[in-house]
Structure formats: C-alpha cells, structure tokens
C-alpha cells in the first residue's frame with residue numbers, strides 16, 4: 498500500500514464522496530496502483546481528468562502512486578476543437594442526443610448496444626462517449642468520454658457546450674432528429690403532396706431525410722426549438 502494525498506479541483510469534486518470535496522485528503526492506494534486506478538477507485542473516471550500533477554510536477558495517468566505523493570487532478574476547461582466533435586449518447590441520454598442533433602452535431606444513439614459494443618463503436622468512429630455511467634468511462638478503451646452531471650437534457654446540453662465550446666461548429670437544423678443523417682434541401686414542388694397543402698403554400702424551403710423520408714420545414718415547431726436552444730445556450734440561432 499502507498500499512502501498519498503489527493504486534491505480534485507473544480508467540478509471533479511462532485512464525483513467524490515461528500516467529505517472529500519474541495520479539500521486535500523489522505524488515502525491509501527492499492528500496491529503498485531497507477532494514478533488512473535487510484536482516482537477511479539475514488540470515483541473519478543480517467544476521462545474526466547484533463548491533467549494532473551504529482552508533487553507539483555506534471556504526470557500521466559499511468560504513473561505508479563508512491564508513498565507520500567501529493568496528487569492534484571484538474572478538470573477539463575472549455576476548449577474549442579478544430580473540427581466539430583462527433584458524439585455517442587448512451588441509452589439514458591436520448592433527450593440530449595436529440596438536442597445535439599438539432600444543433601447539427603452527428604450524435605449516435607442506440608438503446609440496444611451492450612457496453613462493450615458502445616465502447617468499440619465510439620472508439621472506431623472517434624466519438625465522444627456521453628454518459629452518466631461512471632463505470633463505463635472507467636474502461637481503459639474509452640479514449641474520448643464525458644461524464645454528464647445534470648439530469649435534464651437542456652442542462653446536459655449546457656455542460657457539453659461548455660466543455661467542447663461547440664458554438665463555433667453549430668449547424669442548426671441540418672440533421673434528421675430521428676436518423677442522425679444530413680438533410681437535403683428539396684424544392685417546393687417536391688415537397689408538395691408530401692406535406693399538407695397549406696404548409697406547402699406558406700413555406701419557401703423544405704428539407705428531406707434520405708433515411709426516413711421525413712420532410713422538415715421552418716414552421717412553428719422549428720420556431721419553438723430555435724427559441725429553446727437559443728435560450729439554453731444564450732446564443733442567437
């Protein structure tokens with residue numbers, strides 16, 4: 498056993514037992530435990546640790562914990578990515594998946610997959626695995642993962658938006674909310690006959706999902722979604 502002190506910064510504290518939040522504490526780690534193993538046994542999946550220091554020096558998750566180490570763990574700070582992130586929302590995050598698709602983020606979501614298949618698919622397609630299941634994020638094969646703290650979809654969206662600074666990659670209303678496929682613009686004549694006549698008359702632009710055939714237009718439902726997303730993220734869509 499090695500006894501070390503730990504300090505988890507920022508929102509990482511929420512993943513710890515209550516008495517360990519916001520304080521430096523001492524704990525015994527399993528013999529030859531890596532820092533990954535040590536922090537995960539305290540409740541913090543490796544995906545949530547953006548960086549860490551040991552005795553004031555930068556260190557990696559594979560470092561072995563030694564007697565007397567002072568370990569500090571820091572959360573991710575908001576950072577824009579060069580490319581739009583791809584997501585995989587686990588079975589419990591259907592509402593969040595829908596909101597991300599509304600904003601144009603390719604978000605896979607499948608109720609039927611087992612954990613090992615989710616991890617494999619997310620890895621293969623370089624998707625950020627969004628989940629409230631900490632055990633899933635502790636899997637070493639999860640290279641990109643994000644623990645979602647909030648319970649309500651709009652608050653979950655704000656968390657993801659903050660961590661990945663997604664605003665600059667938003668392409669609202671370009672994906673099918675059901676299939677996650679890119680919509681194709683179609684002209685009024687093509688839409689006529691597939692939407693009520695009053696709708697075909699009133700709206701100039703339509704889009705179609707090649708997967709399910711649904712037709713989308715900028716009606717009252719669209720207005721409500723736009724207002725809700727804008728208010729959630731405090732941006733103008």
Ligand SMILES: [Zn+2]
Pocket residue numbers: 673674675676677678706707708709710711
């Ligand atoms: Zn579709």
